[in-house]
Amino acid sequence: MMAEAETINIKAPVKLTKKDFTSDQVVRWCPGCGDYAILAAMQTALPMLDIPRENHVFVSGIGCAARFPYYMETYGFHTLHGRAPSIATGVKLANPHLTVWEMTGDGDSLSIGGNHFIHTLRRNIDINIILFNNEIYGLTKGQYSPTSKKGLVTKSTPYGSVETPFSPGELVIGALGSFFARTIDTNPKHMADTFIKSVGHKGTSVVEILQNCVIFNDGTHDLITSKDTKDDYQLLLEHGKPMIFGKEKNKGIKLNGLKLEVVKLGENGITEKDLLVHDAYEADPTLHSMLARMQAPAFPVAIGVIRAVKQPTYNDLVFEQIENSKQKQKFKTVNDLLNSGETWIVE
Amino acid sequence: MVQELEKVVVKFAGDSGDGMQLTGSQFTNTSALMGNDLSTFPDFPAEIRAPAGTYAGVSGFQVQIGNTEINTPGDEVDVLVAMNPAALKVNLHSLKKGGIIIADSDGFDPKNLNKINLSSNPIEDDTLSEYKLIKAPITSLTKKSIEGLGLDTKSQARCKNMFSLGVMYWLFNRNIDSTVAFIDQKFKKDLQLGDANKKALFAGYHFGETIEATPSYTVKPAKIAAGKYRQITGNTALAWGLLAASEKTAKHLFFGSYPITPASDILHELSKYKYWDVKTFQAEDEIAAICSAIGASYAGDIGVTCTAGPGLSLKAEAMGLAIMTELPLVIIDVQRGGPSTGLPTKTEQADLLQALYGRHAESPLIVIAPNTASNCFDFAYMAVKLSIEHMTPVIILSDAYLANGSEPWKIPSVNNLPAIQIPIAKFDAENKYFPYERNVEKLSRYWAVPGTKGLEHRIGGLEKEDKTGSVSYDPVNHEKMIHIRAEKVARVAQYIPEQTVIGKEKSELLVVGWGGTYGALLTAVKELQLENESISLAHFNYLNPLPKNTAEVLGNFKKILVCELNTGQFAHYLRASFPQFKYEQYNKIQGLPFGVRELKEQIKKYLIK
Ligand code: SF4
Numbered sequence: 001m002m003a004e005a006e007t008i009n010i011k012a013p014v015k016l017t018k019k020d021f022t023s024d025q026v027v028r029w030c031p032g033c034g035d036y037a038i039l040a041a042m043q044t045a046l047p048m049l050d051i052p053r054e055n056h057v058f059v060s061g062i063g064c065a066a067r068f069p070y071y072m073e074t075y076g077f078h079t080l081h082g083r084a085p086s087i088a089t090g091v092k093l094a095n096p097h098l099t100v101w102e103m104t105g106d107g108d109s110l111s112i113g114g115n116h117f118i119h120t121l122r123r124n125i126d127i128n129i130i131l132f133n134n135e136i137y138g139l140t141k142g143q144y145s146p147t148s149k150k151g152l153v154t155k156s157t158p159y160g161s162v163e164t165p166f167s168p169g170e171l172v173i174g175a176l177g178s179f180f181a182r183t184i185d186t187n188p189k190h191m192a193d194t195f196i197k198s199v200g201h202k203g204t205s206v207v208e209i210l211q212n213c214v215i216f217n218d219g220t221h222d223l224i225t226s227k228d229t230k231d232d233y234q235l236l237l238e239h240g241k242p243m244i245f246g247k248e249k250n251k252g253i254k255l256n257g258l259k260l261e262v263v264k265l266g267e268n269g270i271t272e273k274d275l276l277v278h279d280a281y282e283a284d285p286t287l288h289s290m291l292a293r294m295q296a297p298a299f300p301v302a303i304g305v306i307r308a309v310k311q312p313t314y315n316d317l318v319f320e321q322i323e324n325s326k327q328k329q330k331f332k333t334v335n336d337l338l339n340s341g342e343t344w345i346v347e
Numbered sequence: 348m349v350q351e352l353e354k355v356v357v358k359f360a361g362d363s364g365d366g367m368q369l370t371g372s373q374f375t376n377t378s379a380l381m382g383n384d385l386s387t388f389p390d391f392p393a394e395i396r397a398p399a400g401t402y403a404g405v406s407g408f409q410v411q412i413g414n415t416e417i418n419t420p421g422d423e424v425d426v427l428v429a430m431n432p433a434a435l436k437v438n439l440h441s442l443k444k445g446g447i448i449i450a451d452s453d454g455f456d457p458k459n460l461n462k463i464n465l466s467s468n469p470i471e472d473d474t475l476s477e478y479k480l481i482k483a484p485i486t487s488l489t490k491k492s493i494e495g496l497g498l499d500t501k502s503q504a505r506c507k508n509m510f511s512l513g514v515m516y517w518l519f520n521r522n523i524d525s526t527v528a529f530i531d532q533k534f535k536k537d538l539q540l541g542d543a544n545k546k547a548l549f550a551g552y553h554f555g556e557t558i559e560a561t562p563s564y565t566v567k568p569a570k571i572a573a574g575k576y577r578q579i580t581g582n583t584a585l586a587w588g589l590l591a592a593s594e595k596t597a598k599h600l601f602f603g604s605y606p607i608t609p610a611s612d613i614l615h616e617l618s619k620y621k622y623w624d625v626k627t628f629q630a631e632d633e634i635a636a637i638c639s640a641i642g643a644s645y646a647g648d649i650g651v652t653c654t655a656g657p658g659l660s661l662k663a664e665a666m667g668l669a670i671m672t673e674l675p676l677v678i679i680d681v682q683r684g685g686p687s688t689g690l691p692t693k694t695e696q697a698d699l700l701q702a703l704y705g706r707h708a709e710s711p712l713i714v715i716a717p718n719t720a721s722n723c724f725d726f727a728y729m730a731v732k733l734s735i736e737h738m739t740p741v742i743i744l745s746d747a748y749l750a751n752g753s754e755p756w757k758i759p760s761v762n763n764l765p766a767i768q769i770p771i772a773k774f775d776a777e778n779k780y781f782p783y784e785r786n787v788e789k790l791s792r793y794w795a796v797p798g799t800k801g802l803e804h805r806i807g808g809l810e811k812e813d814k815t816g817s818v819s820y821d822p823v824n825h826e827k828m829i830h831i832r833a834e835k836v837a838r839v840a841q842y843i844p845e846q847t848v849i850g851k852e853k854s855e856l857l858v859v860g861w862g863g864t865y866g867a868l869l870t871a872v873k874e875l876q877l878e879n880e881s882i883s884l885a886h887f888n889y890l891n892p893l894p895k896n897t898a899e900v901l902g903n904f905k906k907i908l909v910c911e912l913n914t915g916q917f918a919h920y921l922r923a924s925f926p927q928f929k930y931e932q933y934n935k936i937q938g939l940p941f942g943v944r945e946l947k948e949q950i951k952k953y954l955i956k
Contacts, residue, residue: 023805025817054800059642062808070805070818075797077645078807079638080668086603086635090642090650091797093626094601098646098797116638119631318626325621334594334623334761338587342525343577343758344380346568 016047023073034185034211035064038132039071041191046074048192049199051099058101059088061108064139064213065132068103082113085120088127096315099199100127106147107137110166114146118175123314124203130195131168131206134213135220142216149220169292169306172206173285179205180292181305184234185212186225190303197305203313210301223296233296237304242275245300252276253291253300260290262299280308348562349520354413355566356421357515359508360438361430361454362399363392363406366508370428371408372753373512373529377521379578379755382568383412386866388420388940389751393608393692400462405437414567418866420752422942426518428511430485431459435469447479447561449514451507453486479561483554485510492550493543502540506547513551520565523552572757579756581720581749581863582609585679586616588727590623591761593649595728596735596769599624601643603636604653608691609747610681613653633661637678641665644674645806647796649731653679656698657687659742663706666740670710670832672806673783673792675734677727682746684938693938694748696862697913702742703891703920709829711836713737714891716744716862721756723749726888732767737839738791744890746863746912748940770794774801782806782816789842790835839892846894848903850876850883856953857904859930861887861917864941868910871946880954887917893924901928906953908933910946 021043029035046056056074060066062081069076075098079087088102109117109131120127136154137143143156147168151160172180179201183194191209198205210221224233231247243253244265252275254263263270282288288307294300331337357374359367368389375387388409397404411421423443429435431454442448450470460468469475470482489507498506509530516523527545534541555563579587593600602625604614618627626648630636637652644650654662659680669676682698684690702714713733717726723745730741772780772793782804785792795802804816812819813827848857849872860868865886872884885900887893894900901907901921909918910933918930933949935941 025805052800054798054803057646057797060807069807072805074803076805076807077642077672078805078809079641080664080808083634083638083665086630086638087642087645089628089635090601090603090639090644090648091646092642093628093639094599094643094646094648094650095796095798115631116635119635322621322624322626329622330619334587334591337590337620338577338758338761339575341577342376342380343575344382345575346382346571346573346757 016053018043018047020053021046021073023071025070027071028067029064030215032214033064034134034213035068035132037185037188038130038191038209038211039068041188042072042195044188045192045195048196051199055098056101057091057098058103059084059091060103061113062139063105063108063137065103065105066108082108082111083116084108085113085116085127085129089120089125092125092127092315093318096126096319102127102129103132104129105132105138106135106168107145110146110168110171118171121172121175121177121204121206124176124178124311125314126202126316127204128195128198129204129206131208132211133168133208134211134217135165136213136217138213138216154216167293167295168206168208170289173289173292173307177206177307178203178309178311179305180208180288180307181205182208182210182292182301182303184210184221184225184303194305197308201308202316203311224301233300235294235300235302237278237280237291237302237306239278239280239305242272242277244272244275260294260299280305281310283309350562350564352564352566353415354411354417355425355519355564356409356411356423357426358407358409358424358438358441359428359511360405360407360434361508362404362434363394363396364399365406365430366505367406367408367430370508370512371410373526374515374521375410375753376529376578377516377525378410378412378566379576380525381522383414383566384417384569384571384755385410385412386417386420387753388748391692393690398462400431400433400459402433402437402463405434407434407438412566414569416569416571418870419940419943422944426515428515430454430507430511432465432469433459433463436463442478444477445479447481448475449481449483449511451485451511452482453484481558481561483514488550488554489547493546496539496543496546498539498543502543506543509544509547510551510554513548514555516548517552517555518561518563520563523548571755574757576755576757578753579721579724580751580753581717581723581745582612582681582751583616584721584723584756585727585743585745586613588724589617589649589651589677589731590620590625591724591764592728592731592767593623593625594761595764596649596731596767598769599626599648600651601626601628601640601648602651602653603628603630603639603643605630605633605636605658607633607655607658609683609750610653610655610679612750613679633658634665637662637665641669641674641676644669644676645672645797647794649677649735650675651677651679653681655681655683655691656685656689656701659698659701660705666712667706667708667710668808669740670706670712671808671811673738673832675738675794676740677730677734677743678740679743679745681750682744690938692747694746694863694940695913695936695938696746696864696911697916697936698744699890699913699916699920702744709833711833711891712739713741713836713839714744715741715889716887717749718862718865718886718888720749720752720754724759728764732765733839733842736768736770736791736842737789737835738770738794739836744862749863771796772799772802774799776801780804781814783811783814788838790831790838837892840895843889843892843894845896846885846887846900848883848885848900851881852883853903854883855881855904856883856906856908856950857901858882858884858950859887859907859909859917859921860884860911861890864910864912867941867943867946870943871950874943875947875950875954882950882954898925901925906931908950908953910934910941910949912936912941
């Protein structure tokens with residue numbers, strides 16, 4: 001992530017503190033909800049950025065995650081179910097100097113807002129989408145979501161869900177996303193670090209947070225997050241580093257033909273050299289997509305920045321066109337326009 | 348011999364690939380430049396290229412020109428140019444008895460006759476005996492006139508519209524220069540094709556001169572207010588009104604839109620003015636279009652979105668958000684025939700109730716409707732002004748008739764447009780900013796734009812506590828806020844013009860209309876006034892709130908007749924608003940504008956004592 005660290009200024013000492021980003025509203029998530037940790041991580045991350053508080057805008061849709069803006073002492077806009085990417089697009093195009101965040105969930109982004117989500121990614125407008133993935137509808141009291149595991153028993157699927165879930169990362173990359181990272185609500189430092197990286201990326205960044213809904217889908221990420229299993233089911237990706245994981249740091253990911261494979265170092269003559277080395281900046285999305293798709297228990301789940309590819313942003317292109325067109329301006333004023341073309345005088 | 352006419356209605360009709368729209372607009376332009384008053388009615392099929400020669404493929408362009416005031420494209424056609432049998436059949440019913448038909452006899456071949464199951468050729472049998480028929484082999488004469496230029500057959504065929512235009516230019520003694528200049532400009536990259544078009548135009552003109560099948564006519568310049576004029580369509584005028592508002596407020600225009608007939612031309616037009624910081628965003632759908640405009644408004648731009656009926660339905664949820672967050676937003680609805688896909692290229696006024704009420708919950712907003720192609724400019728400007736000054740969404744109800752029709756427009760000066768006051772919130776260390784603190788007169792809140800230091804705040808779709816804007820589920824507060832939002836919109840009545848009446852302020856019959864039907868209603872009412880009937884017209888532009896003197900105006904007449912292109916939506920609304928009066932209705936829902944003669948017939952029923 002060296003290149004990214006260069007594009008943003010991490011200030012020391014910081015002028016703003018976590019308190020400056022805490023609003024006076026009572027936080028109303030369920031006790032024990034993973035959202036609290038996300039909020040704290042964000043309030044910790046923002047003072048580390050050299051961005052004035054008034055330039056942060058938090059836009060959200062509907063859902064538990066969407067309450068987020070109310071708790072941030074920044075500009076905030078709690079909007080419509082699924083429509084936050086479109087509102088955020090308008091905000092960014094009105095004022096490209098703003099740092100625009102979209103706080104969303106799996107239902108908000110991948111179900112009702114699916115269309116806006118993919119087209120926002122395709123355009124690559126410079127906003128940061130933080131996707132709380134708890135694999136359930138929380139605010140409507142527990143129906144299955146587009147990321148719920150097949151077979152999940154919920155209020156609307158008493159016999160188990162028969163739908164195949166989306167893998168958000170795969171969808172992001174399929175929709176031409178230039179930045180995708182995954183983090184976990186139980187790792188505040190990693191979350192804050194990932195938020196900062198997402199701001200550093202110019203273009204649409206998506207950060208998927210594996211978030212625990214204690215009420216309706218408690219423990220859905222347990223295999224990946226709990227103390228005794230996490231080392232075996234998390235692959236902490238770092239750009240330029242070989243893909244090693246496991247309690248004993250003795251497992252790795254290897255490419256076998258067109259498939260990924262978990263291998264053990266030292267077994268069958270496997271050494272570190274046989275393992276894949278992570279390249280987050282590779283433009284070709286194939287490997288990123290495969291990494292994003294890895295699922296426990298067959299694979300460890302990739303955590304960290306999976307893809308961060310430099311691509312022109314929509315807002316830059318729009319404003320470039322605006323600036324260029326000023327070089328060859330056809331009319332100076334609207335009066336000139338009204339009086340242009342064929343006109344005639346009546347006496 | 349040249350005969351002088353007061354006014355004349357001309358219609359060009361052919362296949363959608365025949366270039367009739369272009370021919371019609373050239374004839375219109377030339378007549379405008381020659382000083383005529385006029386009104387146009389382009390009438391095109393929903394399909395881009397329906398099979399050639401079929402009814403579905405007929406595209407027409409009607410224009411009325413005159414030396415007097417012209418407010419409609421005319422009920423009956425005096426001269427019809429028909430490029431094939433389908434075009435003739437579709438339009439014959441509107442041709443005046445004794446009217447002139449110029450038919451491309453080459454287009455009346457067995458193949459085309461077959462396509463519409465005609466066993467006998469109408470230009471050879473006695474079908475047209477009541478009309479003056481000029482048979483002109485337009486296709487073959489066009490080919491002959493451009494023979495030497497080495498064009499392929501397809502390009503040759505494309506020039507026949509210019510030939511027919513040439514014939515019409517001769518028939519009405521039009522000046523050919525502006526069309527020549529137009530061709531030079533249009534084909535500056537293909538001189539050969541430009542040459543061919545000019546040759547065909549002149550050949551048509553000379554053909555008319557040579558055959559002298561009828562006398563030729565002329566229409567003298569109209570006596571209209573002195574000044575500088577241009578032509579304008581409703582869609583262009585809407586776009587330019589928005590540009591004027593952006594210039595006047597020094598605020599950037601953000602236009603979020605999804606292509607839909609008949610509104611897309613507004614998007615096309617505004618896309619040209621990037622150099623004025625106009626941001627046009629072609630969204631992935633209607634919802635994203637309005638939401639992007641709301642986001643832009645929130646961040647300080649002039650947020651505008653644009654659609655037609657079905658799209659307005661899709662935007663309904665987002666309008667609720669703009670109402671709740673009390674942000675400025677302009678929503679243009681260019682109405683077309685519906686429901687569903689309906690008659691996508693035809694006109695109708697049936698979105699009125701949707702505009703007034705078509706949202707969840709108690710969600711009033713301002714609704715206004717321009718009434719001529721040219722005053723679409725003024726109402727687009729007014730929509731921005733009201734929306735910003737009162738911090739509320741505004742719907743503009745235009746329609747397909749205004750959108751595509753054109754008329755001469757006395758060019759206004761942006762300098763004379765009323766100023767727009769922007770209720771921008773400023774940081775004040777002494778007084779904390781509360782997002783729902785209001786202007787005491789207008790009840791509008793103040794606009795705090797992201798990026799402004801010290802005004803960080805949160806808004807959203809959840810109910811707001813009065814003044815602070817914090818989320819509130821308090822029952823009494825909710826009711827209070829509902830009333831405040833309604834009262835804010837109601838108070839707009841104090842800031843808009845009073846309703847005017849054309850004719851006597853007190854008499855027997857008041858004809859009531861709104862929006863795009865103005866030209867026809869005005870003509871009908873004026874003609875009846877000349878016939879000494881006791882009749883006046885009240886044509887509404889401000890629909891919500893209604894002008895504050897509306898009840899007074901209505902109360903001055905014995906009878907009220909509400910005429911609209913729907914089943915009676917405005918009548919219904921007036922009945923609910925002013926139940927003390929009785930309302931008669933005349934309605935038409937055929938995808939067509941009112942005709943003057945039909946209106947007069949209907950109105951007269953209420954004048955019999
Ligand atoms: S329902 Fe679940 S996701 Fe929502 S606040 Fe409660 S614990 Fe958190």
